Amino acid sequence: MKYSGLNLEQRHGKARVRVARVWRSKQGHHSMVEWNVSISLLSDCINGYFHDDNSDIVATDTMKNTVYVKAKECSDQVSVEDFAIQLAKHFVSYYRQVTSAIVNIVEKPWERVHMDGQPHEHGFKLGSERHTTEVIVQKSGALQMTSGVEGLAVLKTTKSGFEGFIRDKYTVLPETRERILATEVTGSWRYSYESIFSLPQKPLYFNERYLDAKKVLMDTFFGCPKEGVYSPSVQSTLYHMAKAVLSRFHDVSSIKLKMPNIHFLPVNISTKDNIIVKFDDDVYLPTDEPHGSIEATLSRVGSKL
Structure with missing residues (x-):
């Protein structure tokens, strides 16, 4: 965006939002994940920069709270990629100002404990390598997605x-x-x-x-x-x-x-x-x-x- 002979490129978001989600089956079998979420929004909020007008800015605290709400809404277990897509889709569809959403998530490697050769119903231990993803969703539905390991x-x-x-x-x-x-x-x-x-x-x-x-x-x-x-x-x-x-x-x-x-x-x-x-x-x-x-x-x- 150009203003007064200057060119502005901007984005804003919330980083290192930590959330854990536990799913419990009726049979007593538990599954869980721990995610570290970072969100970055590309949006039309230039008035906040040029005119001291914050009316088009999505507060980063709102982004943090959205992570917890969307995790709660996942009634069935989802992959880290699916959760990133759900978050990104929410931001580009819910806010008219937001044109693209970039969501990065690192999944902490909690692994199910096996005792005497049997998987424990609710016991987990911390592993080593981490599952990662980056999802970019535009308002049109265009998608770029990577997964990875660290x-x-x-x-x-x-x-x-x-x-x-x-x-x-x-x-x-x-x-x-x-x-x-x-x-x-x-x-x-x-x-x-x-x-x-x-x-x-x-x-x-x-x-x-x-x-x-x-x-x-x-x-x-x-x-x-x-x-x-x-x-x-x-x-x-x-x-x-x-x-x-x-x-x-x-x-x-x-x-x-x-x-x-x-x-x-x-x-x-x-x-x-x-x-x-x-x-x-x-x-x-x-x-x-x-x-x-x-x-x-x-x-x-x-x-x-």
Whole structure:
């Protein structure tokens, strides 16, 4: 928006709204989620900037309260993606000023406890990796949606190497075909649905997609249980993981992976006169600072990033 020779781009919202939702079946089986919600609205509220007139502004406290109300209205269990879509749809339909709503949610990994091989009816423990989503809904119903995972920590103690890289006067890293490969995967995949009217109607569809996508990523990283799969570099492994997701899920148009190379450095202890401890692929110094930073996006030809 231009005013007095200046150009204004603006949005406002509410960040880090934490909400937990419990669903109880008549049989006594409980399900629960904990979400950290951030909302950003693109709206026609320029009078609040230019003329000290707040009459077109949706208060951020109202956005916070809306999260709790909409969570209450979910009488049946929903995925984090479905909840984000419901929130975004509310803001663009309920307020004439709002043209687009952006909703980001991170789901805390509460997992059901199993005791003596049986799932506990109402017991949960905190896991590790987090389920994420970003939903952008416009007043027309146009949709952009990504899902993802954060903090997926994986490690294999063999079947990894790094050879043939550029060597110059600053290079001291030895080449190897035997090392630990460890990383903490941050991934996000974009769905090809372009409208809220084209979404699958199957309950908890995106929960199932998330679990399946995470399994594909891990299966590709590790390989089969006995032989595994050799990794010539983090770059190569990242590519094969991303490609596997695109090959498996036809409603995913692109995927971005960040995979820092978390180092386990071989330990050799020696004095000037003799070696006290000689490394033999068995003792390492774990360190995550500094670490290698590798990321890439893989998309289908012609898809919108």
